[in-house]
Amino acid sequence: MHIMEGFLPGPWWQLWFAISIPVILYGIHKLNRMMEEKRDLLPLLAVAGAYIFVLSSLKLPSVTGSCSHPTGTGMAAILFGPAISAILSMIVLLYQALFLAHGGLTTLGANVFSMGIAGPVIAYLIYKIGMKAGLNFYFTVFLATAMADIATYLVTSLELALAFPAQSGGVIASFEAFAAIFALTQLPLAIMEGAITALIFKYVIKVKGDVLVKLDVIGEAGLRKIQELTT
């Protein structure tokens, strides 16, 4: 869910930039370090970024009939970790603003925070905890990506509510209002994206499971166990 250009007044859009930029800088630092170790990472990350863009331009079958599309950031977080996802999301969001007129430039900071930082962090945490706890792999992926979507939408509502607090009831009242209105499209979307991402992983494991081992998403033993279960 993108906040449109010009929707956030000052000082809020500057504030979200101020929060997002350190995370991006940390991501760049981390990326530089990873690049020293594995040179072949950059082309792979690039196609992953392009993949996120294309994924987010696929229209999902939507229940409410509105135009809804997966964000793909939850999946990126599971594959590459939250710091790298933040950078990929920033570039993808910039392209979405310039190619498709989704989102905007002054609201880029806020959008990067909600879609590129908050969502991926939640997805990553849930995925790690779920795998530690020995939950079913596909169920964990579903939970992680669905919750990433929900986190993204709640943070977006919060960003809007902070900028436009209600006269009676303040930030909380207007947060409830924004969250309630966006819930109509976002909740079914989150479940859809969770289901689709789980199916994507199922397909990838069936055809090219070694990619996931290479990325440290699952261990060799874990992969074999899942493959045995499905075949």
Next chain:
Amino acid sequence: MNNMLDDYALISPLRHSNNWLKLTVVAVGLLFGVSATSPVTPLFIALCMSFATIIFAKVPVKFYLQLITLPLGFAAMGSIIILFFFGSGHEIAAVDIAGYHLAIGNQGLEMAVLVMARTFSGMFCLFFLALTTPMVELFSVLKTSRVPDVIIELSMLIYRYIFVLLEVAASIKFAQTVRLGYKDILSSLRSTAMLAGTLFIRSWEQGEKLYLAMNSRCYDGKLVMFCPKNPISIPELLITSLYLVSIIALFITTNHMPAI
């Protein structure tokens, strides 16, 4: 598959105008539009930008009107909430829904109009930039403004692969549709997942091939690009300064309300 604004930018008559000039026009529009406290300045910016996009950049009017409907949905939804919840001052209108008394105050109305105006001015500036400046031109701007090399490299490669993958996705989707892959919700879910999964594997293989290809051509972490110099012409300079001066004048004269 999508209306890519970049396609229009590549054939735009303003493509070879100076990048910094275009960026200044857009940046000033964005900043003054978003910090205005009366709807006059944003509306003026929106008007100028649409004029420039349609007359100078020769974007088809029909396509432009289609674009405008994009931000409308989001802006309308947000503004309705502001309309009802931001309201104080005297009541203008009120409705009762399910026991809730929803009132529109005059402040809420002013705020909603202002936010709509700001969104439109911002979106129109963005449209102008997107429809006249292709990404390839912006890369050279990024390079001169000292953005870290990794980011530029990554952006350029992502840019290239977006088009490759979009083509693959479009042909897979076409094949699926022909075979009734999207006939109901369940099968379209399955088809979408299959499409996305295949796309992931395809893009992974592409990435490996790309690495090999780049490495065998002595890739050392830097792509060199050609940055042509586009001088600013006198009429462009005149129109831009006229636009900037009138925005600043309007901004100063209409910003009487306290900042919100």
